[in-house]
Amino acid sequence: xxxxxxxxxxxxxxxxxxxxxxxxxxxxxxxxxxxxxxxxxxxxxxxxxxxxxxxxxxxxxxxxxxxxxxxxxxxxxxxxxxxxxxxxxxxxxxxxxxxxxxxxxxxxxxxxxxxxxxxxxxxxxxxxxxxxxxxxxxxxxxxxxxxxxxxxxxxxxxxxxxxxxxxxxxxxxxxxxxxxxxxxxxxxxxxxxxxxxxxxxxxxxxxxxxxxxxxxxxxxxxxxxxxxxxxxxxxxxxxxxxxxxxxxxxxxxxxxxxxxxxxxxxxxxxxxxxxxxxxxxxxxxxxxxxxxxxxxxxxxxxxxxxxxxxxxxxxxxxxxxxxxxxxxxxxxxxxxxxxxxxxxxxxxxx
Amino acid sequence: xxxxxxxxxxxxxxxxxxxxxxxxxxxxxxxxxxxxxxxxxxxxxxxxxxxxxxxxxxxxxxxxxxxxxxxxxxxxxxxxxxxxxxxxxxxxxxxxxxxxxxxxxxxxxxxxxxxxxxxxxxxxxxxxxxxxxxxxxxxxxxxxxxxxxxxxxxxxxxxxxxxxxxxxxxxxxxxxxxxxxxxxxxxxxxxxxxxxxxxxxxxxxxxxxxxxxxxxxxxxxxxxxxxxxxxxxxxxxxxxxxxxxxxxxxxxxxxxxxxxxxxxxxxxxxxxxxxxxxxxxxxxxxxxxxxxxxxxxxxxxxxxxxxxxxxxxxxxxxxxxxxxxxxxxxxxxxxxxxxxxxxxxxxxxx
DNA sequence: TTGTATGCGTTATCAC
DNA sequence: GTGATAACGCATACAA
Numbered sequence: 001x002x003x004x005x006x007x008x009x010x011x012x013x014x015x016x017x018x019x020x021x022x023x024x025x026x027x028x029x030x031x032x033x034x035x036x037x038x039x040x041x042x043x044x045x046x047x048x049x050x051x052x053x054x055x056x057x058x059x060x061x062x063x064x065x066x067x068x069x070x071x072x073x074x075x076x077x078x079x080x081x082x083x084x085x086x087x088x089x090x091x092x093x094x095x096x097x098x099x100x101x102x103x104x105x106x107x108x109x110x111x112x113x114x115x116x117x118x119x120x121x122x123x124x125x126x127x128x129x130x131x132x133x134x135x136x137x138x139x140x141x142x143x144x145x146x147x148x149x150x151x152x153x154x155x156x157x158x159x160x161x162x163x164x165x166x167x168x169x170x171x172x173x174x175x176x177x178x179x180x181x182x183x184x185x186x187x188x189x190x191x192x193x194x195x196x197x198x199x200x201x202x203x204x205x206x207x208x209x210x211x212x213x214x215x216x217x218x219x220x221x222x223x224x225x226x227x228x229x230x231x232x233x234x235x236x237x238x239x240x241x242x243x244x245x246x247x248x249x250x251x252x253x254x255x256x257x258x259x260x261x262x263x264x265x266x267x268x269x270x271x272x273x274x275x276x277x278x279x280x281x282x283x284x285x286x287x288x289x290x291x292x293x294x295x296x297x298x299x300x301x302x303x304x305x306x307x308x309x310x311x312x313x314x315x316x317x318x319x320x321x322x323x324x325x326x327x328x329x330x331x332x333x334x335x336x337x338x339x340x341x342x343x344x345x346x347x348x349x350x
Numbered sequence: 351x352x353x354x355x356x357x358x359x360x361x362x363x364x365x366x367x368x369x370x371x372x373x374x375x376x377x378x379x380x381x382x383x384x385x386x387x388x389x390x391x392x393x394x395x396x397x398x399x400x401x402x403x404x405x406x407x408x409x410x411x412x413x414x415x416x417x418x419x420x421x422x423x424x425x426x427x428x429x430x431x432x433x434x435x436x437x438x439x440x441x442x443x444x445x446x447x448x449x450x451x452x453x454x455x456x457x458x459x460x461x462x463x464x465x466x467x468x469x470x471x472x473x474x475x476x477x478x479x480x481x482x483x484x485x486x487x488x489x490x491x492x493x494x495x496x497x498x499x500x501x502x503x504x505x506x507x508x509x510x511x512x513x514x515x516x517x518x519x520x521x522x523x524x525x526x527x528x529x530x531x532x533x534x535x536x537x538x539x540x541x542x543x544x545x546x547x548x549x550x551x552x553x554x555x556x557x558x559x560x561x562x563x564x565x566x567x568x569x570x571x572x573x574x575x576x577x578x579x580x581x582x583x584x585x586x587x588x589x590x591x592x593x594x595x596x597x598x599x600x601x602x603x604x605x606x607x608x609x610x611x612x613x614x615x616x617x618x619x620x621x622x623x624x625x626x627x628x629x630x631x632x633x634x635x636x637x638x639x640x641x642x643x644x645x646x647x648x649x650x651x652x653x654x655x656x657x658x659x660x661x662x663x664x665x666x667x668x669x670x671x672x673x674x675x676x677x678x679x680x681x682x683x684x685x686x687x688x689x690x691x692x693x694x695x696x697x698x699x700x
Numbered sequence: 701t702t703g704t705a706t707g708c709g710t711t712a713t714c715a716c
Numbered sequence: 717g718t719g720a721t722a723a724c725g726c727a728t729a730c731a732a
Binding site for chain 2: 005048050051053054055056058059062064065066074075076079080082085086088089092096099100101102103104105106114115118119120121122140143144145235236237240263266267270294295297
Binding site: 367368369370371374380381382383386406409410411412 | 717718719720721723724725726
């Protein structure tokens with residue numbers, strides 16, 4: 001009916017108070033007498049006023065309560081990664097103290113009208129990884145004084161990062177295998193770059209993806225000569241494919257396989273069983289991430305547990321700090337080694 | 351250094367034009383002479399002005415470009431559901447034409463500062479499922495004139511819904527089994543309610559979750575007497591647990607199991623193998639959803655393929671229509687039966 | 701405790 | 717093609 005939505009001024013007028021008083025009733029920032037409050041509330045009810053318009057409030061306050069999360073990939077792919085999901089969980093918690101929520105943003109601008117880093121009313125932005133395409137928008141955002149944090153990526157000078165000790169962690173798993181006496185070890189890695197077709201890594205391959213490179217380096221710190229097969233993605237199916245390649249390779253089968261993710265490790269275990277090898281008696285397998293792999297029971301992976309949730313929380317805290325005018329502080333999180341039942345002494349087979 | 355961020359008025363002044371002209375240069379809504387444009391752009395560059403402030407723009411336009419997506423559960427759980435992920439993908443596409451992005455919102459208000467349906471600057475809201483807790487916020491949102499759409503839930507009168515023909519679809523799968531000659535059939539269902547502990551369903555159980563009830567009804571349309579075991583969640587591990595219960599039950603084992611999700615079906619298949627039964631020779635298994643189950647190869651589930659992405663797209667379209675002043679229109683999407691290699695004629699065992 | 705005044709930064713509308 | 721004007725709806729500093 002009404003030609004126009006009621007505003008706080010309307011409410012104030014109806015209640016016979018000033019707009020600022022009415023405002024205060026809703027924000028609670030200043031004491032108000034009970035009588036005034038109830039008059040205002042009554043007026044609000046009468047007019048169908050449901051509280052301050054968030055758009056106007058955000059202009060006035062200079063805060064929208066929205067933190068953008070930018071992913072490199074398609075959303076569907078992103079959320080197929082259990083680690084990213086955990087990270088999002090942590091991020092949700094991490095920005096809650098700010099009174100903020102997460103706005104999903106895609107890196108690629110292609111979709112016509114889709115909101116971007118530059119057009120959305122963001123208080124801050126969190127980049128997950130950081131591909132090249134982003135750089136220009138990033139400059140705009142920073143120029144505007146919006147805090148930016150990068151999780152596992154490099155967004156350039158002055159942008160705080162949340163990183164993982166991938167190399168050291170993977171190296172620890174490798175050392176564990178060496179202590180168990182393993183010498184013939186194979187590696188199963190994540191993709192070397194976007195669009196990677198699975199296959200053995202040769203010395204000549206460039207590795208575009210940091211995580212892959214760092215974890216590979218960590219394994220090579222202990223086993224410099226270990227052959228490495230790079231999967232097309234982090235999934236059980238790809239792990240099976242990689243495992244088949246590994247166990248089908250010429251010569252005696254490896255006694256241990258270091259996989260760069262738990263999902264890949266799960267696939268490698270399947271492939272081992274398929275090849276008639278028992279885990280861990282005939283072949284030890286390690287993963288990376290420390291997630292719960294659905295359907296893997298009764299195996300419990302020996303793996304590196306990464307603080308996935310904490311990555312998100314840390315990013316949230318970093319953002320909060322910057323919003324408070326604090327200094328950007330990068331953070332290196334560490335993974336914890338966890339022994340499961342998928343590794344055993346070399347030659348342990350009965 | 352500057353005490354204050356440059357505004358479009360500053361740019362206009364520096365360029366020697368009016369604010370409205372400068373505005374038009376950035377919005378492109380009105381033709382501007384090349385000379386004026388470049389003067390404005392130069393001024394902007396000089397002042398470090400990076401474009402209109404989205405907060406102010408959204409106040410003026412009355413649109414924020416943000417659509418809230420409200421989940422009943424914790425984010426982590428939500429995104430463990432492959433169907434929801436696909437739906438989110440579709441929703442992202444669906445709202446893109448609006449120039450909108452998705453803001454993740456949780457149903458439960460508990461977290462102190464977290465933004466809510468009522469405090470976030472939303473153009474529209476999409477509810478995924480709809481628990482009771484939501485109702486009050488919902489009234490506020492609707493009172494404000496913000497379009498709301500519900501995906502697979504009932505949010506009350508006048509709120510358009512996007513639904514699935516769960517009962518009919520499940521009934522089709524059951525009919526398929528009947529055609530194959532199966533008589534001893536067991537059902538494995540989704541939880542009956544939040545916090546459900548797995549177990550056999552007795553006649554006395556109330557079923558709070560619509561999907562569970564509808565799919566159960568569909569199965570019972572064909573097999574009224576089939577025993578049903580309700581799992582605690584939709585996962586392979588829970589499917590294994592359910593399958594064990596089913597195959598351990600007294601009497602001859604069922605020759606077919608209808609599971610209410612693909613993940614559960616995958617678990618049931620594992621449990622069958624564990625029990626020494628071959629799929630599909632000794633026991634047929636059907637799923638529901640039509641997702642790709644990682645690690646299930648070489649099995650291809652006989653299942654009902656639900657239009658998960660389309661659910662999201664449809665919701666996006668509905669929102670767009672309402673924003674254009676159109677009428678809310680509910681939609682019933684249908685699932686497609688897909689035969690895989692996990693069902694066979696009863697008694698087909700060699 | 702309440703009211704007054706002002707501005708947050710933009711853009712729609714209309715006249716020129 | 718350009719400019720003047722007027723909101724958009726609110727929250728804060730400050731005065732009363």
